[in-house]
Amino acid sequence: MKYLLKSELVAEVNLADxxxxxxxxxxxxxxxxxxxxxxxxxxxxxxxxxxxxGLVIVPDQSSKNLTLLGFLHGTITTQDEAPSAYLxxxxxxx
Numbered sequence: 104m105k106y107l108l109k110s111e112l113v114a115e116v117n118l119a120d121x122x123x124x125x126x127x128x129x130x131x132x133x134x135x136x137x138x139x140x141x142x143x144x145x146x147x148x149x150x151x152x153x154x155x156x157g158l159v160i161v162p163d164q165s166s167k168n169l170t171l172l173g174f175l176h177g178t179i180t181t182q183d184e185a186p187s188a189y190l191x192x193x194x195x196x197x
Contacts, residue, residue, distance in 0.1 A: 106143050108154060114138040115163075134162035140187045156187035 115137050122129040138160045145155045162169065179185055 108142040108144060111140045112137060113140045134164055136160050136162055158187050
């Protein structure tokens, strides 16, 4: 079964912009990032198939081994609150 349906580059955020958004951890940040919206097949616990979406953010370059960090949301009231509705600026989740 093919799980990944689509991936789309939605933002490229440079190092200076990331550091200005996160000054409290700026010294830990060493790379700009690219954000991709992905659509994929999954299923509900009962086995019913569904198409889902998510946001994957990856560093542009890194010579270090990196740990995967996941952000999950519980209940949202609108699709605009989903991580896959990422806006490169103007929202707290960015």
